[in-house]
Amino acid sequence: MRVPRKLVVALSACCLLLTATVTAPGAGASAFTCSDVDLPVSGPGLPVLLPPAPATMHGRLCLPNGPAPEAVQLLVHGGTYNSAYWDLPYGSGQYSYQRDMAAHGLATFAPDRLGTGQSSKPASPWMTLSAEAESMHQVVGHLRAGHVGGIAFSKVVIVGHSVGSGIVAAEASTYHDVDGVVLSGMTHIPAIPVLLLGVVFGLTPAFTDPALTALGSDPLYFTTRPGARSWLFYNEPDADPGVIAADEATKDQVSVPGMGTVAVFGIVLPATLGINVPVFQAVGEKDVLFCGVLALRDCSNAQNLRAQEAPYYSPSAQLSTFVLPGAGHSLGLHENAGAYRDATRDWLRDRLGVVA
Incomplete structure (x- = not known):
């Protein structure tokens, strides 16, 4: 079944839809455009029984003005999020990973994972880890082939958050098509x-939440209950209430079967042992989902974190770690997320x- 699927993707690539939308400016926004x-990607399926169907993945490319960068970061959001995690519509953009990277001369592409945002929404049972990794592999191919913004990027760094980090680990360890890996909001013992x-x-x-009923989701797509994001994803003393409200307003859904396969096969087993390019792993000190006594993980500093996590990587990963003080899961x-972005840029360089 792989031949027809690749033909579908190749033919669809000739019909890429690119719609320019220059970002509404905050301070320094003239330095970049989005x-x-x-x-086109192939949607999830099952061999023989359910051939993969064509699907569409929607995303946002942010570029600094001037010469085209050689490198791009492919940003993979977590569960119950969409690409807004990387470009939160709040304030003047100070919580936007994409705008901050572009203002520092670096390119990013943040897609809505299949099942979320403006991307295609396959049936939730088929949204397994392998299907998610395959779709991101195809996006890497588009980025290298010049199908995104007309730029054939020579370096692709894949960046994940939470469930997205499990998908990133599986993609990088399966296809070996990226130059570096950034994993955030995860450790190997949740x-x-x-x-x-x-x-x-x-x-x-998700179909029970009035904010998401328009998605027409099947019963195995879930979202967070109103108010749950604050205690699940944030350490509130280090969080702006307006950010939490914006997060709630832009929340999305996640396939429960898919999230389960990501947790087991992408994080716990783990997929990271197969990564053969440099890895940067970042967590929030107060991440209740992956740090602390109940997670058997000391996230008080980067040195302790590295000592605990290094056995889950091969030497070729050259593991680097970072802990954002006082931050929760959605670091x-x-x-103080600026310190996390600065540390990521330092590692990229x-x-x-990777330089501007």
Whole structure:
């Protein structure tokens, strides 16, 4: 079945839809532009029984003005998020990973994963880890082939958050098509009791949430209950209430079967052992889902984190670690998230030679 699927993707690539949307400016916004892109990918399926169907992945490319960068970061959001995690519509853009990277001369592409945002929404049972990794592999191919913004990027660094980090690990270890990997909001031993509480008290079927009923989701797509994001994803002393409200307003859905396969096969087993390019792993010090006594993980500093996580990587990963003080699970949306972005840029420069 792989031949027809690749033919579908190749033919569809000739019909890429690129819609330019220059970002509404905040301070320094004249230094970059962003555009929305729809990319053809093959949707999930089952061998013989359910051939993959064509699908579309929507995303946003942010570029600094001037000469085209040689490198791009492919940003993969977590569960119950969409690409807004990387460009939160709040304030003057100070919580936007994409705008901050572009203002520093670096390119990013943030897609809505299949099942979320403006991307195609396959049936939730088929949204397994392998299907998610395959779709991101195809996006990497589009980025290298010049199908996104007309730029054939010579370096692709794949960046994940939470569930997205499990997908990133599987993609990088399966296809070996990226130059570097950034994993955020995860360790290899999650806090199982907290996760169970989060599932029982924090999640609800997406079709029951008035904000998401228009998606027409099947019963196994879930989202967070109103108010749950604050205690699941944030350390509130280090968070702006306006950010949490914007997060709630832009929340999305996640396939429960898919999230399960990502957790087991992408994070716990783990897929990271197969990564053969440099890895940067970042967590929030107060991440209740992956740090602390219940997770058997000391996230008080980067040295302790590295000592605990290094056995899950091969030597070729050259693991680097970072801990954002006071931050919770969604470290990119906390008040001191700038330090996390700075540390990522330092790693990109020092380990991969990615400069503005």
